[in-house]
Amino acid sequence: MTTTIGPVTPQQMHFAEALPLASGARLADYHLVYETYGTLNAARSNAVLVCHALNAGAHVAGLDAEGQLGWWDNLVGPGKPLDTNRFFVIGVNNPGSCFGSTGPMHPNPATGRAWGADFPVVTVEDWVDAQARLVERLGIGRLAAVIGGSLGGMQALAWTLRHAERVQHCIAVATAPNLSAQNIAFNEVARRAIVTDPEFHGGHFYAHGVLPRRGLRVARMIGHITYLSDDSMEAKFGRELKAGPAGALGYTTQDIEFQIESYLRYQGDKFSEYFDANTYLLITRALDYFDPARAHGGNLAAAFAPARDKRFLLVSFTTDWRFAPARSREIVKALVDNHIAVNYAEIDAPHGHDAFLLDDARYHGVLRAYFDRVARSV
Amino acid sequence: MTTTIGPVTPQQMHFAEALPLASGARLADYHLVYETYGTLNAARSNAVLVCHALNAGAHVAGLDAEGQLGWWDNLVGPGKPLDTNRFFVIGVNNPGSCFGSTGPMHPNPATGRAWGADFPVVTVEDWVDAQARLVERLGIGRLAAVIGGSLGGMQALAWTLRHAERVQHCIAVATAPNLSAQNIAFNEVARRAIVTDPEFHGGHFYAHGVLPRRGLRVARMIGHITYLSDDSMEAKFGRELKAGPAGALGYTTQDIEFQIESYLRYQGDKFSEYFDANTYLLITRALDYFDPARAHGGNLAAAFAPARDKRFLLVSFTTDWRFAPARSREIVKALVDNHIAVNYAEIDAPHGHDAFLLDDARYHGVLRAYFDRVARSV
Numbered sequence: 124m125t126t127t128i129g130p131v132t133p134q135q136m137h138f139a140e141a142l143p144l145a146s147g148a149r150l151a152d153y154h155l156v157y158e159t160y161g162t163l164n165a166a167r168s169n170a171v172l173v174c175h176a177l178n179a180g181a182h183v184a185g186l187d188a189e190g191q192l193g194w195w196d197n198l199v200g201p202g203k204p205l206d207t208n209r210f211f212v213i214g215v216n217n218p219g220s221c222f223g224s225t226g227p228m229h230p231n232p233a234t235g236r237a238w239g240a241d242f243p244v245v246t247v248e249d250w251v252d253a254q255a256r257l258v259e260r261l262g263i264g265r266l267a268a269v270i271g272g273s274l275g276g277m278q279a280l281a282w283t284l285r286h287a288e289r290v291q292h293c294i295a296v297a298t299a300p301n302l303s304a305q306n307i308a309f310n311e312v313a314r315r316a317i318v319t320d321p322e323f324h325g326g327h328f329y330a331h332g333v334l335p336r337r338g339l340r341v342a343r344m345i346g347h348i349t350y351l352s353d354d355s356m357e358a359k360f361g362r363e364l365k366a367g368p369a370g371a372l373g374y375t376t377q378d379i380e381f382q383i384e385s386y387l388r389y390q391g392d393k394f395s396e397y398f399d400a401n402t403y404l405l406i407t408r409a410l411d412y413f414d415p416a417r418a419h420g421g422n423l424a425a426a427f428a429p430a431r432d433k434r435f436l437l438v439s440f441t442t443d444w445r446f447a448p449a450r451s452r453e454i455v456k457a458l459v460d461n462h463i464a465v466n467y468a469e470i471d472a473p474h475g476h477d478a479f480l481l482d483d484a485r486y487h488g489v490l491r492a493y494f495d496r497v498a499r500s501v
Numbered sequence: 502m503t504t505t506i507g508p509v510t511p512q513q514m515h516f517a518e519a520l521p522l523a524s525g526a527r528l529a530d531y532h533l534v535y536e537t538y539g540t541l542n543a544a545r546s547n548a549v550l551v552c553h554a555l556n557a558g559a560h561v562a563g564l565d566a567e568g569q570l571g572w573w574d575n576l577v578g579p580g581k582p583l584d585t586n587r588f589f590v591i592g593v594n595n596p597g598s599c600f601g602s603t604g605p606m607h608p609n610p611a612t613g614r615a616w617g618a619d620f621p622v623v624t625v626e627d628w629v630d631a632q633a634r635l636v637e638r639l640g641i642g643r644l645a646a647v648i649g650g651s652l653g654g655m656q657a658l659a660w661t662l663r664h665a666e667r668v669q670h671c672i673a674v675a676t677a678p679n680l681s682a683q684n685i686a687f688n689e690v691a692r693r694a695i696v697t698d699p700e701f702h703g704g705h706f707y708a709h710g711v712l713p714r715r716g717l718r719v720a721r722m723i724g725h726i727t728y729l730s731d732d733s734m735e736a737k738f739g740r741e742l743k744a745g746p747a748g749a750l751g752y753t754t755q756d757i758e759f760q761i762e763s764y765l766r767y768q769g770d771k772f773s774e775y776f777d778a779n780t781y782l783l784i785t786r787a788l789d790y791f792d793p794a795r796a797h798g799g800n801l802a803a804a805f806a807p808a809r810d811k812r813f814l815l816v817s818f819t820t821d822w823r824f825a826p827a828r829s830r831e832i833v834k835a836l837v838d839n840h841i842a843v844n845y846a847e848i849d850a851p852h853g854h855d856a857f858l859l860d861d862a863r864y865h866g867v868l869r870a871y872f873d874r875v876a877r878s879v
Contacts, residue, residue, distance in 0.1 A: 374524035
């Protein structure tokens with residue numbers, strides 16, 4: 124039997140000491156929002172950190188005060204694959220995000236006005252450093268595991284490179300050792316849509332009382348296409364008309380004719396109401412910049428040398444064309460080249476990149492088995 | 502030896518009789534711009550019609566007065582695979598386009614002002630009907646062949662269904678029997694970028710003396726991603742920095758960091774200076790609507806029954822993820838089901854959808870051999 128946790132209450136931790144960033148800038152006087160589930164054991168050895176991707180935050184599991192389920196609730200909870208009866212699970216929102224932690228909509232201490240586009244560029248490594256400080260404050264010397272999907276998977280990998288002594292297992296799902304030119308291209312188009320929206324105002328739209336909704340809508344629509352597989356989009360929408368199977372064609376260039384258009388517009392509209400435009404730029408840039416092999420002349424195996432005594436689980440999905448299985452296999456090869464223990468599961472799932480968020484029996488079975496193993500090592 | 506034709510002069514044909522459109526509307530008092538290359542033989546049996554895709558027009562081959570090479574000059578000319586020493590080749594710009602034929606920037610006879618967004622929605626079938634009228638005016642009873650790539654391939658297919666008695670061979674390259682949900686999705690995002698650009702003014706931007714450049718740029722950038730293969734983009738740009746291999750990271754969200762960004766922005770900027778926004782909407786919609794099986798309950802084989810005594814060459818490219826080989830194979834199967842003579846070549850080329858415009862030896866070899874066969878049947 125699995126049950127749902129809740130209501131869970133987000134907590135906040137303030138950091139007075141500035142965080143040095145990869146860019147050379149420093150983030151001063153910031154706070155992180157986080158949630159925890161389960162109980163830290165006496166040995167403080169059962170903590171698992173969950174890292175989020177673009178459109179998520181600290182609310183990983185359970186119901187919050189508004190009745191919203193956590194974004195990975197199908198995975199995390201009592202009796203679930205990441206079982207909160209055994210593990211103390213931490214969800215934390217990264218700086219630069221728009222879900223509670225210090226971000227572009229918060230005041231810049233230097234000016235008293237919203238950071239806006241002046242918020243410092245943050246990297247996956249910066250986030251991992253911020254997370255490591257939080258984990259330390261929580262009195263946890265070493266994490267049993269760190270887990271994430273997509274951009275969250277990149278953070279899980281970065282933990283084993285920057286804070287190797289402070290993590291035992293890394294579970295990286297639907298991720299990549301860096302973005303391809305095509306991945307960067309999609310991010311760049313989305314950013315251009317936002318930045319060229321007249322209501323973006325160079326990133327200082329807060330002061331103008333407007334939001335660059337047009338740009339955000341287009342950005343989200345592009346994103347959605349890359350999250351779904353061609354096949355699942357075909358199965359779900361195909362060429363179905365909004366007017367229904369017996370409906371007549373409207374012969375229109377601006378109104379909705381096909382269901383897929385209706386779906387994408389709805390996703391874009393919804394997203395543009397709550398997601399921060401500057402956060403979109405920051406997070407897609409963090410994705411672009413992630414490239415642990417860069418400091419090693421492109422040699423990914425050399426990059427993974429610090430992770431030598433860690434254990435890894437990599438998971439990919441056959442229909443994920445954003446971060447295809449071949450990208451996970453690059454990581455597996457780099458680990459094997461270092462004689463690092465790695466399990467790899469390539470899940471035959473139809474849902475594309477989004478599969479990492481879905482409740483697929485084979486996928487969750489692999490995670491459950493792996494967390495059983497983590498539990499034995501606690 | 503191949504040589505380049507030129508200078509070639511575009512010609513114009515006026516049509517006083519209204520063209521009935523699939524939507525039920527009629528296009529009155531329109532003109533078509535066309536070019537011809539080679540000489541029509543005495544039997545008037547050696548004419549080949551070339552159909553264009555989104556970003557092209559009547560100028561197929563040779564040098565025009567401005568010194569611009571035709572968009573398919575590598576294929577069409579003396580001694581080239583479509584040899585103008587043997588064939589009389591016709592290039593025609595479709596109505597609704599922005600390369601000379603009647604389109605949204607021309608005056609609406611009902612108002613005297615530019616058509617703008619009121620230009621009637623045109624379909625692949627409408628274009629083929631307009632082309633058939635032009636061919637008739639040129640005194641050609643039956644085309645030896647019709648050829649096109651991508652959207653041009655759809656027109657070539659439509660000829661064999663609507664004007665079967667007036668065409669002998671159909672050569673359809675890098676095309677599909679209809680758009681997938683993903684194809685429509687990319688078109689829709691591009692359209693939304695254009696339509697929500699404040700300078701679009703509901704499609705009547707001509708009267709405001711502005712152009713929706715921001716939207717067109719984003720639309721073109723999205724298009725470009727889908728025209729190239731993931732691999733060719735990776736080979737051409739990878740993660741190369743604008744600052745060069747030894748360059749430092751700029752840590753910027755709005756400035757160019759990677760070469761792929763520079764390339765896409767350049768393509769977007771260039772396109773936005775000359776391409777008409779209303780034409781972009783019209784042509785992407787013509788793509789969305791093309792679906793010959795629709796009138797036959799989705800049965801593509803039934804749709805191809807009128808093409809029973811035609812001969813077909815279908816060509817696809819292995820790395821084309823926009824109109825993948827599987828889409829061409831659907832057409833081949835429908836033809837085979839009708840016992841129609843079809844040759845099919847799946848070319849192992851790295852360049853994605855754009856390959857249909859490039860000079861690949863195996864691809865052009867297949868076309869040369871097929872046109873030899875067409876020449877023998879003239």
